Amino acid sequence: MNVKRLKERVYFTLFRVATAAVLVFLSLMIWVFLSNGVGVLNWTFLTDIPRRGMTEGGIFPAIVGTLYLTLGAIVFALPVGVASAIYLVEYAGEGRVARAINAAITNLAGVPSIIHGLFGFGLFVNLLGLGTSLLSGSLTLALLILPLVISASREALLSVPRAFREGSLALGATKWESIRHNVLPYAVPGILTGTILAVARAAGETAPIILTATFFFRPAIPSSLLDGTMALATHIYYMATQHHSILLVRPLTYGAVLVLLGLVLSLNLVAILIRTRHRKGKKW
C-alpha cells in the first residue's frame, strides 16, 4: 500500500515540476524582453522611420509592413479556405478522394515554413515576376496558413447540427441555400477564431517573407502591392544578426520584439474573446 502511495507522490511531483518548468521559462522570456526592451518603447519608436543606419528612430515601416502582409494573407487565404472547407464538408462526402484531400491538407500544415518561403520565391517572385513585394509575401503567407484556415472552417461547419441542414432541405431549399442561410452564419465565429489564430502565427513567421517580401532597410511605407517592405519579424532577425553593430542596436531589437509579441498576443486575445462570446450566445 505504501509503495502505491509513494508512486502516486512521485508521479504527481513529476507532473507538477513539468508544469512549473513551462511557467518558469515563459516568465523568464517575458522578463528578459521587458527589462531590455521597455526602455526604448515610446511614441517616436512606434511612429518614426529608422534613422542613422537603424541605430536611431523607430520601426513604423516594419509595423505597417507586418500589418499589410498579414492582412494580405487573410484576403487570399480566407475565401479559398472557407470555400474548400464547404466543399469538403458539404459536397465531397466520405469517399476515397475526400480522404486523400484531407490527408494532403494535414500534411501541408506540417510543411516547414522555409520550404513555403522557397516555393513562394520560386513561383511568385521569379516565375510570375512579382518580385520581392507585398503581393509575393502575402501569397506565400496565405499558402502557409491555408491548411489552418481550412481545418478551422471544417470544424466550425461540422459543429453546426445536421438538423439545421435537414430542416432547410425539407422546406424545398437547395443545398447551397441551406448552407448559405442555415449553416454558414452559425459557423462564422468558429471560422473567424481559427483564421485569427492562423494569422497570429503568420505575423511572426520570418523565413517565408525574408525570401519573398522584405528588405533589410526600406524606410518608407509601401505604396503599391508590388513594393517590397520591412516587417517586424525580419527586422528583428536583421537587427540581431546582420546589423553592422549588433550590440549597439540590441535595445532597439528588444523593443521590436516587444511590439511583435504585443501584436501577436492581442490577435490571440481577440480570437479568445470571439470564442467566449460565441459560446455564450450559442443555444444548440
Next chain:
Amino acid sequence: MKDKLEAKDLSVSFGTVQAVKHVSCSLRSNVITAIIGPSGCGKSTLIKSFNRLNDLVEGARTTGAVLLDGEDVYANGFNVVELRRRVGMVFQKPNPFPKSIYDNVAYGPRIHGTKAKAELDPIVETSLKQAALWDEVSDRLTASAFDLSGGQQQRLCIARALAVQPEILLMDEPCSALDPLATARIEQLMVDLKREYTVVIVTHNMQQAARVSDFTAFLYLGELIEYGPTRQVFERPTAELTENYLTGRFG
C-alpha cells in the same frame, strides 16, 4: 377521395442493410395515415423516401417508385427541390433554426421568392394560426425560436412547413420528445390539418395511431404487413403478426 401518393414495389437499402422491402401502398388525400411498427422496422426510412430525404444519407439506394399525383418522384430529371416544397416534413426532434419565430416561418417563402414584408406578414400569421401557435407568440414574433418550449417549438416547425403551402405533410414521430399535454395539442392539430393537407404520421405509439389516423399501415422488419382503415386494422387485423403486435405480445 383520390390517391395522392403511391409507393410501388419500394425498397430502400443502406449499404448491405435493406430497411424497406418491396412496399406497395397508396395514400389517400385529406386523410391521416399512420405508419406503426416496432423500432427499427423502417418507418422513418419509408416516409423519408416520400420526400427523398434518404438521398442525404451516403450509401442509400432506392428502387421501385413513389408516385406523387401519378408522377414518379424517383424518375430521372424530377425536381427534388420542388418535391420537398410540395411534401413538407416535421421531424422527431423539434429543429427550429436559431432565428426569430418570424424568420423561422418566413424562411421557406423567402427562399421560394416571396421577399416583401407585406406579403410575408399574412403568410406568417396564417401559418402560425394553422399550427395553433399564433395566440401564444403573436406579441413576440421577433423573439428567438429557442426561447419556446419543446411543444411550442414543434408547432413552430409545423407552421414553418405549412408556410410553403405543401400538399402533403410528413410527420416523423412528431410527439416523441413532447409531454402528454403538448402531444394532445399536436394530435388535435393533425385532425384540423387533414381538411387541407394529406397527413402521414410515423409513430411508435399505437394509441396515438388509433386516436388520430384514418388509415394505418403496419410495418415489420421493412415489410408492409397490413394496411387498411384504422378501425379495421385495430379491431380485425388480417395478419397474425399485426394482432400480436397490437396486443403487445412483442414490440
